[in-house]
Amino acid sequence: MDELKDLKALREVANKERELAWRTYIQTLAALCEAFSACLAAECFLPPEGERRSWESLVDKAKPTLICMLPLFEEADTSADGTCAGRISPVDVYELGHRLGFELDWPAIASFFEQAPACPIEGMRFSEFSSLVLNVRGAQGQGAALAVKYSHRVFGFFDVDGGGSIDQQEMIDRLAKPLGFDYAAVDQLYLDICGVPRRTLTYAECKRYFERLADENEH
Numbered sequence: 001m002d003e004l005k006d007l008k009a010l011r012e013v014a015n016k017e018r019e020l021a022w023r024t025y026i027q028t029l030a031a032l033c034e035a036f037s038a039c040l041a042a043e044c045f046l047p048p049e050g051e052r053r054s055w056e057s058l059v060d061k062a063k064p065t066l067i068c069m070l071p072l073f074e075e076a077d078t079s080a081d082g083t084c085a086g087r088i089s090p091v092d093v094y095e096l097g098h099r100l101g102f103e104l105d106w107p108a109i110a111s112f113f114e115q116a117p118a119c120p121i122e123g124m125r126f127s128e129f130s131s132l133v134l135n136v137r138g139a140q141g142q143g144a145a146l147a148v149k150y151s152h153r154v155f156g157f158f159d160v161d162g163g164g165s166i167d168q169q170e171m172i173d174r175l176a177k178p179l180g181f182d183y184a185a186v187d188q189l190y191l192d193i194c195g196v197p198r199r200t201l202t203y204a205e206c207k208r209y210f211e212r213l214a215d216e217n218e219h
Contacts, residue, residue: 018179018181018185018188018189019188019189019192020064021064021068021179022175022179022189023144023213024064024065024068024143025068025072025175025178025179026147026154026210027139027143027144027146027147028065028068028069028072028133028143029072029100029147029150029153029154029157030139030143030146030147030149030150030154031133031134031136031139031143031146032096032097032100032133032136033100033102033146033149033150033153033154034136034137034138034139034146034149034150035112035132035133035136036097036100036102036104036108036112037102037150038111039104039107039108039109039111039112040102040104040105040108042107042108042111044115045115045136045137046115046132046135046136046137047135047137052131052135053131053134053135053140054131055127055130055131058130058131058134062134065134066130068178068179069129069130069133069134070126070130071177071178071179072096072178073088073126073129073130075177075178076088076092076093076095076096077092085123086123086125086126087122087123087124087125088123088124088129089122089123090106090109090110090113093109093112093113093124094109099157100150100153100154100156100157101152101153101156101157102153112132115132116128116129116131116132142217144210144213144214144216144217145214145217147210147213147214148207148210148211148214151203151206151207151210152203154206154210155203155206155207157174158170158171158174158201159203160173160174164202164203165200165201165202165203166200166201166206167199167200168183168186168187168190168199168200171186171189171201172186193205193206193209194209
């Protein structure tokens, strides 16, 4: 009986950690949306220099977020033949934006790179990429609010076929590599989002979930 209680407690911890990783992931996508929107509007998306967190500070205090962000960077960096350069190029940034529903023109992409100090246009390293995204104005402590703001784009990132709902396979295709999700993990995630077992997620359900997260952050 004690072992069963221990296993149940361990599963609850694992489920909680997976949901926290998912929350971090969607908030990272929302921060990218904020950056891309600013670039398209020819605006700076970073706060004043004195208010920005350094790479060293992020490594020290934001390791869980960096761990969730690394697979997103690696996916963007992976070429058609499966090789990685260790840097994301302007084309990689364009494709990442496209997956979030943005059609970034050259001035917008150039603006994204120009806001990374001393970053060559030929390629951005992970430290430069993550420092940009985690310093997006309004993202620090407000990632859930940004997820509400960009809920259509974040939802569309997972709704790969554009069918208006996210089925289990689409969610696994997006989360298996970055977060290690399998069918059981997706089942639990859908239960966390909807409150009842589901096989698909609608946009309305996802938006209500994002709004709930934003409300929790405010309180």
